[in-house]
Amino acid sequence: MSQDTTLTIEALTGRVEEIFRKGGLNEVQAGAVARVIVAGERDACKSHGIYRIEGALRTVKAGKVKPDAIPELTVTEGSAIVKVNAKGGFANPAVELGVPALAERARACGLAALVINDCTHFSALWPEVEALTAQGLAGLVMCPSYSTVAPTGGNKPLLGTNPVAFGWPRPGKSPYVFDFATSVAARGEIELHRRAGKQLPEGWAIDAEGKPTTDPEAALAGAMLPFGGHKGSAIGTMVELLAGIMIGDLTSPEVLDYLGTTTLSPVHGELILAFSPEAFAAGRAGDPFARAEVLFEAIVGQGARLPSQRRYAARAKSQAEGITLTAAEMEQLDRLLALGLDAIA
């Protein structure tokens, strides 16, 4: 433990931003990507933390994301749709650019949508959701991924892990936020079982012949399954339709065709819906935020948990005490900063 290093959130953000500048990203890309990666590390979401730096740089090196992209915002008068074209860059600066306009439209129209097109997306969706709850708006976010999940009754990868995230603002408290894949498990969890030589739980995957399997090798050659059977499969399909096809961007099978691999970050679009509780509740009895607290208390009061609480606890600790990295993690950061894209195999 004596070799651990503790950095403030700001110091780690600065270092990660420097790594991305060294890797060729312009200011707007490096800043937004560093902020979202450090937010993951801060919240002890290690799978979306500094571990992701290398994958992002690998995607740059492969020429599948434009490191110097400047996202472009389009707001059309009278429309509740705000669009940001990421211009082939990462999704994160596009989201940062679009959220203020989305919030303005949601307040004016009651609800609004932010469409992100032509982006590379590798982060969790809760940063998007929290950007809305921070403004007193509810948010619903979804995006495709690459084909790794078989629709229920099928036997081949077609749908992506297609995450869906939702947030509800809680004045003075961390928001109600969930963010999950519409597959039973994330692909990385199957890979971790394979490395550890462990069998998968039942119901996670099928083999290449479409038969249920608990063998991680067979699962990786086959397909993952949607969560909740045919219901999760239907929701995953909805994500392809709304956040792929409807917004004129790639579906999960098209992403896989384009990249030819799942080792690079996927290229697609993203759909972010924002709702103004004040506008919806106008003229009705009761304050929606106070009423929501009654519901949350009833959930917690019977021993159930609200989602994201572990993340918020980790965040509070990081804000108070800083973020602690191992010697190996620090060495890796130093190496990436020294070598830039040359550090990527």
Next chain:
Amino acid sequence: MSQDTTLTIEALTGRVEEIFRKGGLNEVQAGAVARVIVAGERDACKSHGIYRIEGALRTVKAGKVKPDAIPELTVTEGSAIVKVNAKGGFANPAVELGVPALAERARACGLAALVINDCTHFSALWPEVEALTAQGLAGLVMCPSYSTVAPTGGNKPLLGTNPVAFGWPRPGKSPYVFDFATSVAARGEIELHRRAGKQLPEGWAIDAEGKPTTDPEAALAGAMLPFGGHKGSAIGTMVELLAGIMIGDLTSPEVLDYLGTTTLSPVHGELILAFSPEAFAAGRAGDPFARAEVLFEAIVGQGARLPSQRRYAARAKSQAEGITLTAAEMEQLDRLLALGLDAIA
């Protein structure tokens, strides 16, 4: 089989409408409720067909729905929210009143919401979704119910079965539509197991102490479980927040408090979102409807099914051959028509 009676869809609709007029419903209530009940019967959704007439009349007799309500539409310039106050009547005439205004707003703004307040709702959600897909719009619909489902990790009924339905238009074909409870099973299925003296499948329910049970009696005294574990629980919670609290209407625990029973139709609101694929896809390559067909072909091509196909097959048969009712069903219709609310125990 010689005692079965076959009626055209129109003839059955007329008869059911007459029953509701006899039960005291005004023209706007009786017509809309009859149409949605006959749509269920037509699609061989027996659980939402003529079986529901008695429950609807029981709710009238209990004074928990206003049979003479005239729903009121409010459209606010510049807003993407359309509101219909059902004025204590059934949801169905409120939906019929609101959908044209919702469609107009969705085309103008790209997306829009229809809020139904102060309604009694007993029908499936796919009629709402299909009213949107018929106009070339995608739709997402949700509403609370009464507390019968424990949040994951909890041990008491709190959430409702909180259905979610989605539809995508398919020009020249029946739309892609799903409509399901966010509980593992519908409460009626547990009741059917109880009557048949059959054990429940694992994972459907917990007993009053919060322990897993396969005994239907214990399940009815305990709580149902959400589909897909914590993910379904989170989606069910989202339905309470968006389609209960946000729209200024009752949550599932509030509905149960108000009615004091689950034998009457629930009183609450409903949230209907409509999306214009043309508006979202504008300026992007590819026709969204043609691209969706490629996705559907890939699903069907690997042996998976699209949702609602059984329903559409039954509908085609009903349209061609009429709807066949048993002698007992015909007698019940005659009885309800002769006695009106006096037929209700």
